[in-house]
Amino acid sequence: MPDQKTNPKLSADVSADDAFDRDLAALLKMPGDEDVALMSRTVLSQLADAPASRDHPMAEVLSEPLPWAMGFAGLMGLGVLLGYLLSSGVIGDSFLAFLALGDFFGLLGGF
Amino acid sequence: MDPRQAEAAAAMAAMVQGERAALARLIALYGPGIRRYAAQILVNAGEAEDVAQEVFLRAWSRATSYDPAKGAVSSWLYRIAVNLCIDHNRRGRFRRFVGIDSVAEPEDDTPGAEAGLAARQRLALAHAAIRTLPERQRQAILLKAAGELSGAEIAAALNTSEGAVEQLLVRARAALRARLEKED
Numbered sequence: 006m007p008d009q010k011t012n013p014k015l016s017a018d019v020s021a022d023d024a025f026d027r028d029l030a031a032l033l034k035m036p037g038d039e040d041v042a043l044m045s046r047t048v049l050s051q052l053a054d055a056p057a058s059r060d061h062p063m064a065e066v067l068s069e070p071l072p073w074a075m076g077f078a079g080l081m082g083l084g085v086l087l088g089y090l091l092s093s094g095v096i097g098d099s100f101l102a103f104l105a106l107g108d109f110f111g112l113l114g115g116f
Numbered sequence: 117m118d119p120r121q122a123e124a125a126a127a128m129a130a131m132v133q134g135e136r137a138a139l140a141r142l143i144a145l146y147g148p149g150i151r152r153y154a155a156q157i158l159v160n161a162g163e164a165e166d167v168a169q170e171v172f173l174r175a176w177s178r179a180t181s182y183d184p185a186k187g188a189v190s191s192w193l194y195r196i197a198v199n200l201c202i203d204h205n206r207r208g209r210f211r212r213f214v215g216i217d218s219v220a221e222p223e224d225d226t227p228g229a230e231a232g233l234a235a236r237q238r239l240a241l242a243h244a245a246i247r248t249l250p251e252r253q254r255q256a257i258l259l260k261a262a263g264e265l266s267g268a269e270i271a272a273a274l275n276t277s278e279g280a281v282e283q284l285l286v287r288a289r290a291a292l293r294a295r296l297e298k299e300d
Contacts, residue, residue, distance in 0.1 A: 025289055029261040032235075032242050033152050041147035044165065045140050048172045052136065 120145060124189035131179045139176050146190060147172070150197045152262035156246060157201045157254065159208050167204055171197045187272030194263055194273040198255060245295040249288055256284035257292070 124145055130138035150171055155164035174196050175182075182192050246254055252274070259270045267285075271278045 022289060026260055030264060032239055033262050038152060039148045041143050044147050044169055045143045048169050049136055051173060052176060
């Protein structure tokens with residue numbers, strides 16, 4: 006397989022690509038963007054102020070409410086499903102079970 | 117290993133020991149490049165500084181998970197930056213949809229800004245051309261141009277092979293050349 010040294014066309018292509026990358030890099034550089042004093046100061050002061058153990062700070066919840074809301078709704082749905090399965094599967098649909106439920110809710114002030 | 121990578125590896129080792137000065141060294145080495153990368157890849161370029169800061173905060177908190185066998189420190193940092201930028205753009209989409217955020221207009225109130233008008237127009241043109249590229253090509257060309265990473269470093273940052281990176285770069289350069297020639 007010819008390499009850059011033995012293939013002049015390939016060598017020219019590589020030089021053109023390098024020149025293109027250099028031009029683009031120079032274009033993206035803005036005056037003063039090498040200055041990281043502010044970034045350094047901010048990061049180090051945030052480290053100094055960081056609370057010890059907060060995996061999901063409130064800001065995260067407020068900035069991205071939809072996934073959290075969906076998670077909450079999912080958990081609610083799971084609870085409802087489990088409640089339904091337990092009420093019909095474990096207790097059963099018999100008349101006595103409804104009576105038992107009636108007694109239970111009666112104790113709580115219902116039925 | 118080039119001197120910058122050697123310095124970064126030493127800083128990383130010190131950071132694992134809890135030396136905050138080592139984090140400042142890493143910021144000095146890679147902060148400008150990461151900020152430039154973020155400014156180009158984020159929908160809202162005004163978030164670039166925040167994202168760059170977040171990259172280094174994460175690097176600090178996850179320093180022990182860095183594995184030198186998997187790539188250079190630069191690749192590790194830029195991988196964090198790539199993922200954070202994807203995350204920010206995704207969140208930004210939702211926030212803009214619900215009207216919390218709007219895309220910031222680029223502004224330049226520095227003295228003598230008019231003198232750099234031509235340069236800014238060229239930058240805006242390049243920026244617009246880069247935006248038309250597919251995401252992986254955009255990431256690869258920006259890691260090359262803004263981050264000044266080598267092919268191997270880009271490959272490790274994007275979790276792909278050097279050959280695949282070369283292909284991405286070839287396609288990105290061709291598309292950018294075609295677009296910029298058309299604009300000229």
